[in-house]
Structures are given as structure tokens and as C-alpha cells.
Amino acid sequence: MIKIFKKALFTIAVILIFNTVKAQDSLMLRNIYDNALVRGEAYENLRHLCKNIGPRLSGSANAQKAVDWGKKLMESYGFDKVYLQECMVPHWVRGEKEVGKIINGKTEINVPICALGMSPATPKNGLKAKIIEVKSLEELASLGESLVKGKIVFFNRPFDQRFIETGRAYGAAGDQRFKGPAEAAKYGAVGVIVRSLSSTLDDYPHTGTTIFPEGSKKIPAAAISTKAANQLSNLLRLKKLPEIQFYFKQNCQLLPDVKSYNVVGEITGTEKPNEFITVGGHLDSWDLAEGAHDDGTGVVQGVEVLRIYKSLGLKPKHAIRAVMFMNEENGGRGGEKYTELAQKNKEIHIAAIESDGGGFTPRGFSFQDVTQKGIIKINEDWKHLFTPYLGDLLTIGGSGSDIEPLSVYKDAVLIGFRADSQRYFDIHHTPNDVFENVNKRELELGAASMASLVYLIDNYGITH
Structure with a gap:
């Protein structure tokens, strides 16, 4: 009888602990969303990128201006490390x-x-x-x-x-x-x-x-x-x-390759500083417009994830990086260089999230190369946390072309941020891809959802 009583007490204690952890996670996500929606800076950062710099085709003068801006922006937030990764990119000119x-x-x-x-x-x-x-x-x-x-x-x-x-x-x-x-x-x-x-x-x-x-x-x-x-x-x-x-x-004409850069900002991990969670988008854009949704929104959302961490005083266990990738549109060399340097530096990458589907209302995330068993576990653990924010579609699917090279890390989970897609291809690669077509709240909600997923992965890991 005593053994049964002790077992019952143990079960109750486990349930209480589990429910306490769930409540703490729910509260943390609420804090993250509150910060993004009330004190967020992604929208104004995007305004500067679009209106003060504009189109940023790889190899162009504006692409270099964007690199300089991105580095100064991350430094202004006081991230632990901010640096550039050199890569050679194509220089195609429309004429x-x-x-x-x-x-x-x-x-x-x-x-x-x-x-x-x-x-x-x-x-x-x-x-x-x-x-x-x-x-x-x-x-x-x-x-x-x-x-x-x-x-x-x-x-x-x-x-x-x-x-x-x-x-x-x-x-x-x-x-x-x-x-x-x-x-x-x-x-x-x-x-x-x-x-x-x-x-x-x-x-x-x-x-x-x-x-x-x-x-x-x-x-x-x-x-x-x-x-x-x-x-x-x-x-x-x-x-x-x-x-x-x-x-x-x-x-149009294709000129010789030009030196350019990925822009990287990092918060050092307190327990596993050589294990990385990457988040970001691509800094380059086509030359017809401002590259607002493709992919200015992804760039500023990545930076916003780290800004939220700093603002809330969060100390991640793993290192968290925001990366502004260069040359996604016509070469993919920034993503290739990022993985090349990661391997050279013997880094361990556990997850990467790319936002390259526009800054529209977040719907959830797609997880590349995750098994059916893995996606069931992800939904069991986290779906309820995203449901209040209407972004709880957690599915098997693709990630993003910039983080795709990280698939060489067999234990890394590559993730695509999924925004509502109905308007994206009305704007994509056209003169209509301008700042005015980005909604402030939608952009902020997306940044908050990305920061929330980073928080959960950092604390609990993620399985295939």
C-alpha cells in the first residue's frame, strides 16, 4: 500500500512539474510576443533598408550599402559578436x-x-x-x-x-x-x-x-x-x-564577380557556445523594387529575434545567430559560404530557421527531413503554445535555400518560417515589392513566432 501511495505521489509530482513548465513556457512566449508587438523595431529597420538603400542586387553598390548598414545595426544592439563573411558573388546588370x-x-x-x-x-x-x-x-x-x-x-x-x-x-x-x-x-x-x-x-x-x-x-x-x-x-x-x-x-550584361559579404550577429551560448541555432533571411534583392517582402522582411525578423533576446535579458544555452545571407537570388553563394566556414571552424549546428516567404501573417513552420514520428512529437510538445497566436501549423516540408547547405549536418533540423502565401506571388520579383506593401503587425508577429521557436529549441532541443 505504501509503495502504491509513493508511486501516486511521484506521478502527481511529475504532473505538477510538467504543468508548471508548460505554464512557464506559455508565459515566456507571451512575453516574446508582447515585446515584438509593443517595442518591436523590425518595421522601422525595414523602412530604412527599403527607403534609404533600396534594391540590393548582388554585386551592386546598394548591396554593399546594405552590408554596411546591417553590420552597424547589429553592433548598435550590442550583440556579443558581429562580423562579416566574405564571399565572391555574380555581378549581373540589367541595363x-x-x-x-x-x-x-x-x-x-x-x-x-x-x-x-x-x-x-x-x-x-x-x-x-x-x-x-x-x-x-x-x-x-x-x-x-x-x-x-x-x-x-x-x-x-x-x-x-x-x-x-x-x-x-x-x-x-x-x-x-x-x-x-x-x-x-x-x-x-x-x-x-x-x-x-x-x-x-x-x-x-x-x-x-x-x-x-x-x-x-x-x-x-x-x-x-x-x-x-x-x-x-x-x-x-x-x-x-x-x-x-x-x-x-x-x-543586360554579366560582369566579373564582386567581393561581398554575409552579415552575422551572435549571442553566445551560456552552456554550449559551439552549438548554433541560426535564423535569418537574404539581404540581396532583385533590382526592380525595394526587396521588401523578398527578403527584407526575413532579414529584419532575424535581427529582431536577437534583439528580443537582449531586451528580455534571455541567456540562451546555445549560441544564436542572425544571418543576413548574400546572393540568394542569383547564385546562393552566401549560404554556401556560411556552411563552408561552419565546417572549417568545426561548429555544431542543431537548427536553422529561414524566413523567405514574405512578411505576411505567420501560419507556422515547416521542418525539413523530420520523420512522421518527429513531427508528431513537435506538435504534441509545441502546437498548443503557438495556437493562441494563430501560427500553429507545424508540418513536414522544405526550409530555405540559404540554409539548405547546412543539410551536411545530419543532426541539424532545417526549418522554413511559413507566412500566409496568398499575396506573396502577386508581389514577388516585381516593382510592387515595396515597403508600403508590408503590414507592421504581420511583420512583428512573424518575428515573435521565430523568436519563440528559437526559445523552445534552445531549451528542449528538437528531434528528427
Whole structure:
């Protein structure tokens, strides 16, 4: 009987301790969210980055200004360490504004286009040729050289609107931009026009990088707005019209690589200073706008995580780093350099969180390479803590391209911050990606959710 009584007391004690810990965690998350929402500085930091510096394409003068700003900002917060990681990055320049025209006999229709990143220029007087529409790389291959050679290939696969998570639609349509120009060149195409990767219909062409593998032929490639893509497609279907031609002129060039930097801020761990939790986004942006959602929001949220820690007087067990990665948009060299140096310095990385899906309302996090058993445990332990803040979607999924190289650490869990995606690809890589399209509270809620997850990982670890 005594043994049973002692066992019951032990069980009650464990339950009380467990509930006390849960209450303490809940209170800490409340403090984190309060700090971000009442005393947060992410929004004003983003304002400075967007309005005082602006577009920050790798290799540009503005990219260097952003590096200098980021280092001074982190130093002003008194982080334990602030430093730069040197890396060589591409220096692609867009040049004068592009010109695009649909030519229907004697009729010329001006349409909005923009050069794809890393594309070569057209000839000095532009490029005019017959145009052929395809929906996929497979359709292009089926046409072969006999039907493609000497023509401009028009890739016109729209977003699949059935995807609730628009990032999946982006992924499904993206190969025509990433790989399409190089593939079209194999069959003798002289140029490529790609439907903008967006779920909306508008007259804003969306830039983004295209990839020409080493040794492959490079041909001019541009994105066309979704409205103009529909217009061009409709004309191509009208067989009674003269054969449609397309004209475009772009003046971009690829210059020699330029020295640039990741910007790193760190709070030293009190117990495990050589074990790291990384959080951040990429500092570079495309040149068409201010790079507010892509990825100014991720950059300032990463810094805000460390600022919240300092403001609340939290002393993490592990080292926590905020990283402003350079060159995500057209090369990924900042992320590669970060992992290279981590390995060289024999660092241990247990987790990394990237915010690169915009500063919209937080929905949760996706965990890369976590098992089904692992994600169940994550939800059992932490879902209830995020539920009051409406950001409790904790799922298996991708992380982010800057932290992807850290997958060499088999025990590291790579995590993607997931914001509501419905508006992101309306803005992504367009002139609309400006500070005014970022909501202050949404941005702050995202920073708080990231800081909260860092707190939980630091205190309890995270399993696969």
C-alpha cells in the first residue's frame, strides 16, 4: 500500500512539474510576443533598408550599402559578436529598360517584359523572330529542332490555382523559368519569353534567375506579364492571322564577380557556445523594387529575434545567430559560404530557421527531413503554445535555400518560417515589392513566432 501511495505521489509530482513548465513556457512566449508587438523595431529597420538603400542586387553598390548598414545595426544592439563573411558573388546588370512587342503583320502591340536574371542581352537593335508557344519542357522536346530552330520559344504554363499553398504552384511552374532558356537553346531557339510566375493577372512582369549550365549556349530570355502572356497566347491560336512574330530588346550584361559579404550577429551560448541555432533571411534583392517582402522582411525578423533576446535579458544555452545571407537570388553563394566556414571552424549546428516567404501573417513552420514520428512529437510538445497566436501549423516540408547547405549536418533540423502565401506571388520579383506593401503587425508577429521557436529549441532541443 505504501509503495502504491509513493508511486501516486511521484506521478502527481511529475504532473505538477510538467504543468508548471508548460505554464512557464506559455508565459515566456507571451512575453516574446508582447515585446515584438509593443517595442518591436523590425518595421522601422525595414523602412530604412527599403527607403534609404533600396534594391540590393548582388554585386551592386546598394548591396554593399546594405552590408554596411546591417553590420552597424547589429553592433548598435550590442550583440556579443558581429562580423562579416566574405564571399565572391555574380555581378549581373540589367541595363536600360526592356522593350517587348507582339508583331501581327503590320500591327505592333507593346507588352511589358523584363529580362530574366543572368540572361544575356539581345543584339544591339533587338531580336525579332517567329514565336512558338509551349506549356512544358516535355512539349519543347517533342517539337525538336525542326520546329524550334530560329524561333523564340514562349513558355506559357500558368500557376495551378488548385494549390492552396501558392509556393507549390510556384514550384510546379518554375522549371520553365529556371531551365527553359537553356533547354530551348539546345534545339536552336534564338530567344525565350516566359510567362511570369504569378497567380494573379496583371501587367507587371516578374523577374527571377534563369540557369545556363557551364558550357551551354546562352540566349536572351525575358519574363512577360501574365495579362500580356494571355494576349499573346490568344493571338497565336487565331490561325487566320498572319504568323505572329515577337520583338524584344534588352541590354543586360554579366560582369566579373564582386567581393561581398554575409552579415552575422551572435549571442553566445551560456552552456554550449559551439552549438548554433541560426535564423535569418537574404539581404540581396532583385533590382526592380525595394526587396521588401523578398527578403527584407526575413532579414529584419532575424535581427529582431536577437534583439528580443537582449531586451528580455534571455541567456540562451546555445549560441544564436542572425544571418543576413548574400546572393540568394542569383547564385546562393552566401549560404554556401556560411556552411563552408561552419565546417572549417568545426561548429555544431542543431537548427536553422529561414524566413523567405514574405512578411505576411505567420501560419507556422515547416521542418525539413523530420520523420512522421518527429513531427508528431513537435506538435504534441509545441502546437498548443503557438495556437493562441494563430501560427500553429507545424508540418513536414522544405526550409530555405540559404540554409539548405547546412543539410551536411545530419543532426541539424532545417526549418522554413511559413507566412500566409496568398499575396506573396502577386508581389514577388516585381516593382510592387515595396515597403508600403508590408503590414507592421504581420511583420512583428512573424518575428515573435521565430523568436519563440528559437526559445523552445534552445531549451528542449528538437528531434528528427
